[in-house]
Amino acid sequence: MSPIFKDLTNAVRFLSIDAVQKANSGHPGLPMGMADVATVLFKYYLRFNPKNPSWINRDRFVLSAGHGSMLLYSLLYLTGYKSVSLKDIQNFRQLNSICAGHPEYEKNSGIETTTGPLGQGLSNAVGMAIAEEIMKKRFGSNLINHKTYVIASDGDFMEGISHEAMSLAGHLKLKNLVVLFDNNKISIDGSTSLAVSDNYKKRFESYGWSFQEINGHNEKQIYNAIKKSLNSKKPNLISCKTIIGYGSPNKSGKASSHGAPLGENEVDLVRKKLKWKYKPFEIPKEILNEWRKIGERGTLEEKKWNGVFDKKNKKIKDEFSRIIRNKLPNDFDKLLEEKKKKFFNLKPVIATRQSSANVLEEIISNLPELVGGSADLSGSNNTKTKHSSILKPANFNGNYIHYGVREHAMAGIMNGMALHGGIIPYGGTFLIFLDYCKPSLRLSALMGLKVIYIFSHDSIGLGEDGPTHQPIEHFAHLRAIPNLNVFRPADTIETLECWEIALKSSTNPSVIALSRQKIPFVTETLTKKNMCSMGGYELKKTNSNPEITIIASGSEVQIAIDALNKLKAININSKVVSMPCQELFDKQSKEYKEEVIEKNSLKISIEASSIFGWEKYVGLEGVSLGMKSFGKSAPSKTLYEDFNLTSDSVVKLAKKMLGK
Numbered sequence: 001m002s003p004i005f006k007d008l009t010n011a012v013r014f015l016s017i018d019a020v021q022k023a024n025s026g027h028p029g030l031p032m033g034m035a036d037v038a039t040v041l042f043k044y045y046l047r048f049n050p051k052n053p054s055w056i057n058r059d060r061f062v063l064s065a066g067h068g069s070m071l072l073y074s075l076l077y078l079t080g081y082k083s084v085s086l087k088d089i090q091n092f093r094q095l096n097s098i099c100a101g102h103p104e105y106e107k108n109s110g111i112e113t114t115t116g117p118l119g120q121g122l123s124n125a126v127g128m129a130i131a132e133e134i135m136k137k138r139f140g141s142n143l144i145n146h147k148t149y150v151i152a153s154d155g156d157f158m159e160g161i162s163h164e165a166m167s168l169a170g171h172l173k174l175k176n177l178v179v180l181f182d183n184n185k186i187s188i189d190g191s192t193s194l195a196v197s198d199n200y201k202k203r204f205e206s207y208g209w210s211f212q213e214i215n216g217h218n219e220k221q222i223y224n225a226i227k228k229s230l231n232s233k234k235p236n237l238i239s240c241k242t243i244i245g246y247g248s249p250n251k252s253g254k255a256s257s258h259g260a261p262l263g264e265n266e267v268d269l270v271r272k273k274l275k276w277k278y279k280p281f282e283i284p285k286e287i288l289n290e291w292r293k294i295g296e297r298g299t300l301e302e303k304k305w306n307g308v309f310d311k312k313n314k315k316i317k318d319e320f321s322r323i324i325r326n327k328l329p330n331d332f333d334k335l336l337e338e339k340k341k342k343f344f345n346l347k348p349v350i351a352t353r354q355s356s357a358n359v360l361e362e363i364i365s366n367l368p369e370l371v372g373g374s375a376d377l378s379g380s381n382n383t384k385t386k387h388s389s390i391l392k393p394a395n396f397n398g399n400y401i402h403y404g405v406r407e408h409a410m411a412g413i414m415n416g417m418a419l420h421g422g423i424i425p426y427g428g429t430f431l432i433f434l435d436y437c438k439p440s441l442r443l444s445a446l447m448g449l450k451v452i453y454i455f456s457h458d459s460i461g462l463g464e465d466g467p468t469h470q471p472i473e474h475f476a477h478l479r480a481i482p483n484l485n486v487f488r489p490a491d492t493i494e495t496l497e498c499w500e501i502a503l504k505s506s507t508n509p510s511v512i513a514l515s516r517q518k519i520p521f522v523t524e525t526l527t528k529k530n531m532c533s534m535g536g537y538e539l540k541k542t543n544s545n546p547e548i549t550i551i552a553s554g555s556e557v558q559i560a561i562d563a564l565n566k567l568k569a570i571n572i573n574s575k576v577v578s579m580p581c582q583e584l585f586d587k588q589s590k591e592y593k594e595e596v597i598e599k600n601s602l603k604i605s606i607e608a609s610s611i612f613g614w615e616k617y618v619g620l621e622g623v624s625l626g627m628k629s630f631g632k633s634a635p636s637k638t639l640y641e642d643f644n645l646t647s648d649s650v651v652k653l654a655k656k657m658l659g660k
């Protein structure tokens with residue numbers, strides 16, 4: 001190991017252990033163990049420009065083992081990112097510090113993704129690598145030609161999502177993906193032998209990956225392994241045998257260095273052992289300069305790249321810039337307006353999953369950045385259109401991914417594609433299988449990514465597949481997640497409007513929940529305005545002073561309309577409010593809300609789902625009709641009757657509430 005290399009790695013180690021010590025919490029073991037690997041990567045290979053962290057052709061670096069966050073912050077500071085100062089490092093884990101406990105994605109900061117829940121970063125990296133390949137195919141390999149590097153830990157590979165993501169990466173032959181495995185054989189409970197006996201070589205080779213194993217503290221071996229990976233035709237796993245807490249006389253190689261400060265005495269001993277004579281947070285000028293030189297390399301690389309970009313013709317440059325800036329085409333609004341008119345004239349009586357397919361069919365050719373997929377339910381979610389072409393192994397000339405039965409990885413991969421930029425991912429499964437991808441969906445919301453989840457089969461209305469497939473608590477669950485729009489459109493017009501909002505939401509993900517069963521067309525008037533953008537709106541009323549307001553979403557809007565007609569027949573005036581998106585409705589003015597949900601009326605809500613949350617609209621005197629138990633296996637219509645989700649139930653209730 002050259003003396004300067006040792007200094008560079010020690011700068012990372014000591015910034016990390018001193019920050020953890022000062023915060024009195026955090027994880028010193030990983031940065032100490034992986035400092036050598038990370039230094040080789042940044043010194044010799046990683047293409048990045050701290051002066052422009054968003055440069056589109058940068059290599060992506062993902063710290064999947066997010067608990068080792070100080071490794072990332074140290075590298076960002078040392079290489080000269082403005083986003084992370086020494087002061088920020090001294091404020092590790094303190095309120096509003098960019099150096100949060102676990103890396104939190106921030107645009108233009110060098111923190112490429114939020115990690116901490118183990119396994120997520122790995123799936124994000126697969127998404128980034130796919131996005132890179134798609135963009136490369138579209139715009140040429142002289143414009144897009146970067147790699148995705150990941151540091152992942154034992155815990156990352158124990159998580160199920162790692163299997164899903166790695167398996168798909170192997171299938172797709174994502175040769176631009178390089179995973180550096182911190183193979184230290186230690187996790188929180190102690191030796192990994194307590195819980196794992198996987199043969200990693202066999203595991204990764206069976207996925208179709210290239211596998212190398214090296215000493216993760218040997219500069220030359222690390223250098224050669226990464227070099228070899230650059231010419232691989234497969235995704236790359238480099239198992240780096242490391243010592244957790246490297247340099248700590250009493251805690252290295254032990255779980256005790258994983259997730260707690262080493263302690264003042266031990267930190268002193270590490271200083272002695274690694275011959276680091278500087279005070280906490282002191283990085284000598286010569287060493288900092290060496291690191292800064294590594295960071296400066298990127299300026300020239302980006303300049304060269306700008307030269308290549310400038311030579312492209314205007315059309316390509318404009319299109320490339322448009323999708324990178326996440327802007328929809330100029331004529332997109334006009335297209336939507338035309339299609340809305342067309343659907344309004346057709347008034348289709350179809351399942352909203354079919355409505356979604358019809359909307360997609362009309363817009364997808366105009367949005368080449370839209371990349372869809374499904375977790376093996378393409379025909380049920382209706383996510384694949386006539387204009388979809390399938391992404392194949394080593395051939396990325398497509399806009400549709402067969403994710404296989406891998407809901408969790410699908411969501412993590414969609415996050416990765418959105419993070420990469422230039423892609424708007426959408427992916428489908430049944431709403432019930434939200435349970436299989438929720439951890440990643442939560443991160444879509446936490447990171448504020450434009451990811452569109454298409455969840456069909458959204459209620460007991462799916463019928464005979466029975467209670468295992470009938471979502472009950474899922475809307476309540478989704479609506480409790482901050483920064484997520486949950487849409488449940490009632491017909492094709494609402495479906496188009498919900499798609500429009502989702503496509504225009506740049507800082508939050510969207511769920512579009514769709515019915516399996518055919519439902520009537522309910523839109524009364526054609527408006528230029530996107531009615532769903534208010535979240536809820538008056539659909540119909542029988543006079544200006546309704547005694548009852550019936551609020552419904554999706555497939556239950558028609559039940560509400562039937563009830564309104566039946567109430568009218570017995571001289572009770574009512575109104576129907578369609579509520580496709582509670583989150584957007586809640587953002588409206590008090591006046592609007594009180595006007596839509598008639599302040600002086602009694603309220604009834606109906607949704608074939610848990611009633612949890614509806615009380616905020618119906619109030620103490622109102623009643624919510626919904627599901628209070630699991631569903632049953634039977635035809636849809638029978639189930640609605642069995643669970644009293646009918647217009648007659650609404651009428652009976654209204655009469656009772658009014659004392660009639």
Ligand SMILES: Cc1ncc(C[n+]2csc(CCOP(=O)(O)OP(=O)(O)O)c2C)c(N)n1
Pocket residue numbers: 029030065067068116117118119153154155156159182184185186187188244258
């Ligand atoms: C999904 C998930 N489960 C549990 C945890 C809590 N946790 C943090 S690190 C860790 C395991 C640590 O072992 P390893 O991945 O080998 O990291 P190392 O000890 O080598 O730093 C666990 C269980 C987590 N962050 N994410």
